[in-house]
Amino acid sequence: MGKERDGEGQERPTVSLSPSAEFPPLSAPDLEALRRLGDQWRVDESARALPVDPELRPTGPGAAHPRAPNEEFRPDQPGELTTTPAAEQPDTDVGRLAVRIRRVLLGPPLSSGSVLRERMRKLIALPILSSDLLSSVAYGPEALLTILVLAGTAALGLSLPIAGALVVLMLAVGASYRQTVRAYPHGAGSYLVVSDSIGPRAGLTAAIGLILDYVLTVSVSVAAGIAAITSAMPALTPLAVPLSLLVIAALLTGNLRGIRVAGNIFAAPTYLFLIAIGGMTLVGLTQAAARGFTVAPAPPVPATETLGVLLIARAFASGATSMTGIEAVSNAVPALRPTEWRNARTLLTWMVSILILLFAGLMFLVHLNGLAPRANETLLSQLAHRTFPHGPWYGIIQAATALILLLAANTAYNDLPRLLYFMARDAYVPRRFLHMGDRLALSNGLITLSIASAVILTAFGGRTQSLIQLYAVGVFLAFTLSQVGMVNHWRRHREPGWRRRAAINAFGAVLSAIVLVTAAITKFASGAWVVVVAVPVLVVLCLRIRRHYDRVRQAVSLRPAPTQLPSEKSERDMTQEFLPQRVRHLLVVPVARFDQTTLRALAYVVSLGQPSLAVHVSPEDQEADRLRDEWTAWGDHIRLEIVVSPHREILEPLAQYIGQLHERSPDLTLTVVIPEVVVDHPWQKVLHSRIEHRLRKALRRLPGVVITSMPVQVSDDSHHPSR
């Protein structure tokens, strides 16, 4: 979903996904700076005379090389090779096994060229985009009544007026989003709309709200879907949490595989659900009509709270979860057929109409049948039992409910990774969310979503009604900001009729804001505080991530920053540093004792023909003298400096000595060549001092110090020989 045609990608970079997003092109000024810099380079011709063919062309009889040269890389054009799957095989047994398991689960890798760019017909788009919204009636009405019943059976009478208020809210938000779709025809997700019309921080806040919403969509929908199943089969109740986790794992696997390709089969559950619930509503109303619309008495429930404004507000806010998912169309405008915005508006109208019909019908039926929430059976299941005491209809309704809920969870799997991708492009979240996995899925986003929702679901013991307490705040935060953004948008553009449009959005914004504040206050103690705390914390975290990336970008930029801090380099200085003819070397070899590793390191530095220095840190004078004698025996080919460390510290004196060399000649490029023993098995690491590792860590902090590791492989012969 949601890809654009190739040709359009250039004009509207905001909503298209690209496998190359991790490799952004240079800007024109950067390219100019690069050209100016390159002009000054003086390169010795010897650098081009390569001792080996980089194109890996076959040389003579193939037997000379263990593997045919073209098994892993095939020639493409001069200077370019293309990998074959063999080149993606990891080098270790464990790694290869992991790849094999991945292949079985996820299928063969897809190449970058096969990014999906198809458009959806309205009749396909309707079920796919509305599953999240429509499935909400499976838990929304119950959430409303669960709160009301706290004030006893009598309070249930208030359910119809509250439902009426919710229908008004649905109409208002629906109308509001119709306008959003028109105004942002190229993709109108809250993050992009709010960033554009209010500002990046507000957009970030809306995005955080949506992220929490998506994570909770998965938790709530899966929990509610499993509840539909356990209502029908009570024996499965104790297994609710493991079953939910299994479903999340299946959703993850399916999405990593890229089930969007087979998206059309997802149309079925939504239509099945529509037919099942619609049919039940009709049958129920007919039955009620036959009874003369008498209201059955609800089972007596003792009141635990008094009926007040706060409780009613809380019930209203809980019922508002019935409209989660209404924003789905606005995210997916570019995935529709042209004219996209017009189709999107039509879809939105259909969806809101169906939602209101289902929601109002269900609320009315529940009222007529005098049903009250129960711990082990969902309200919908009670209603289905009451309406169809016999026959297969009950089972069909429960199955359709479970299916659409799982499909709704799948919506989050489609949308959250895309949102993270856009945020990563703006550097608010780790750049790895830009990476498309080997099946072209945004794997890191999928995995993050699965882990987060699984943790939340487990933490709340898989109880839908507990999870719902957290739900409304994030959604309505995004709704509110998105509609405030639209008001801003109209005011800024002042197109004809903008006042009316702004008024519609403002009305939607006010209603959404009321739900947001109500939900945050009334559900604060029962779980919403998690979201109230998480939103600002995550916003600050994202801003800090952005700041870090900005710093890195500036630090590695080809051009110096326009507003220069004293510590930063001018373009002239930078040029100096990056001209090979200006680089001056000193190679430093720390020597512990004379063995092959040392000799190889010494031969390496000498062969580079640059000034070289060996350093030995010794615990006592006798040892220092002994090493100097050995040095002389070898021929004293390189200048040796011994640092006696009478307290037997090795690492710190070495790091400090190299640091002082650097301080004395900051222009010098110091290369520290460290021999390193590479063992076969991780446990063998404890047998070695790993001083290379610690030295590398200590030296990394020094600017201008380059660290060269010379691995020496030590293989246990009995085990696998290297490669």
Add this chain to the structure above:
Amino acid sequence: MGKERDGEGQERPTVSLSPSAEFPPLSAPDLEALRRLGDQWRVDESARALPVDPELRPTGPGAAHPRAPNEEFRPDQPGELTTTPAAEQPDTDVGRLAVRIRRVLLGPPLSSGSVLRERMRKLIALPILSSDLLSSVAYGPEALLTILVLAGTAALGLSLPIAGALVVLMLAVGASYRQTVRAYPHGAGSYLVVSDSIGPRAGLTAAIGLILDYVLTVSVSVAAGIAAITSAMPALTPLAVPLSLLVIAALLTGNLRGIRVAGNIFAAPTYLFLIAIGGMTLVGLTQAAARGFTVAPAPPVPATETLGVLLIARAFASGATSMTGIEAVSNAVPALRPTEWRNARTLLTWMVSILILLFAGLMFLVHLNGLAPRANETLLSQLAHRTFPHGPWYGIIQAATALILLLAANTAYNDLPRLLYFMARDAYVPRRFLHMGDRLALSNGLITLSIASAVILTAFGGRTQSLIQLYAVGVFLAFTLSQVGMVNHWRRHREPGWRRRAAINAFGAVLSAIVLVTAAITKFASGAWVVVVAVPVLVVLCLRIRRHYDRVRQAVSLRPAPTQLPSEKSERDMTQEFLPQRVRHLLVVPVARFDQTTLRALAYVVSLGQPSLAVHVSPEDQEADRLRDEWTAWGDHIRLEIVVSPHREILEPLAQYIGQLHERSPDLTLTVVIPEVVVDHPWQKVLHSRIEHRLRKALRRLPGVVITSMPVQVSDDSHHPSR
């Protein structure tokens, strides 16, 4: 303890500790190989013309450098500097804080020259070496009776015959060790004796037995010491485990500090204990004599097991823990004044005599007073209460018992790190046990002992009588092997009178072996199985460690192994590889995008004047074309090879490409230059792909591939600027 005079160190390397043990000298043939190799080196004179003074001499006014050149390093002789404590300061705030805390706890560092080499007088050696042995009577008799009483009160009558058998055992083992001390006057620890007289594997087994023994000595002694305190102050009983851990921490701190310097004050507790227990025995016997040696009836205890041979054997084996620590003198012979072996024998005679007097006296008194073990009060405490119902004597006895037990634990702190040092020199345990900390203590051994004994003590809830179940097996394994070794020794040397000597040792060996087998069988289920399993597992582990070190030593040896495997190199080949004039280079720069890090890496390789190749892995053709255009704009100064990886894997294709370059020209030294972003805070690592890190890991497995990291520091300005 246990150091030799400087002059003697050369002759008897087996028992002296050296701070340079981590830097062993080259053997004569190695030195010869080094000299032959060095003769063939051709080194360009430019390598000696250093662009910076390696001696860090002051240059002009000191203000030019942030720190005075001599703050961290002071000149020693030409080509040699000595560090000052400033050079040992870590570079980070956390590191510096850790050093400050260590200084407060452990005192200033000691230099290698101050290794302690003093000798002990007999009257000082007696209490220090005997604390482990004599303190055993604080729990040994109780361990014996705890088993006997399982068969009911009546079985307690068997305590005196069993005590008699134990006295015979003490005499036999004591006589046996007298001979060991004579035969190995330069240090007669079981590890060295058994390795020498039976073989390295038997020596290793004895060493493992001793290691387990030392660890348990700390656990048991500390637990018993705390039990002496909680017997006197029952309110402290619930705090027994935390108090024990506190004591272990104090012992660790004290030993890291090097309290051996003040070793003489350790004489006091032993003498205090001797006087206290001796006095109590005399007073108790006097009281008993006054009562006409009537035996008080023991409190009625119901029998839970039947009295059989097995139970008696188990009681005997448990009582044998009274003689743990008898081997202490044989370890410490070189620490005594000359003639060492003669003084050691005298000491051993004194110690065994005192042990037998104390043990027999206590057993007799317990019998006369009709005492039986109780859960919350030690037997010794009961006896002291009975003997001194009033006055300060009870308190003094408990305090002396607690003190000598802690001192006994300290014995393990002296001996185990030394044993690990000798084993590390033979490559059976990690080489880090050779390292002397900044207070000249064998810190790693001390820390290992503390952790192991704290874990065991906690696992057994600090209950002395549960811990003792594990105790006897390790000790008597070492006793038995050591005495069998002595029999071998006499048979091999056949000196005059060897038959009589061998007979004495054989008698000791047989008795020890009986206790060993008895303990292993009878206490198997109640805990000894841990030791029975641990000994072979640890022996195998040590042998595998040894094999690994042997392989490494051979792999890095300056001379090829005499028995050559086909995969190994002949001396001629080796020479080729280590002659700088034969090294051929190819520098490879993986390029992701054009930025400062890339340009710096490219300038670096070009400035080295060697053949160079840039490699770019691209996810799709468009991106590849874009980068090639940028490359041309820069000036195409280095040959660029693009690898298109349509499935978007970066790491594996890169590693495989480099691997194939290596396969085509195995003689070539490939240097892969990887720019690496260095962040300030660990959390920022997740924001970067760390592909450098993963690439380094993948390339490390390829022989002949050298990995160069070019760190680029990215500092958050608000925080500490680099250095």
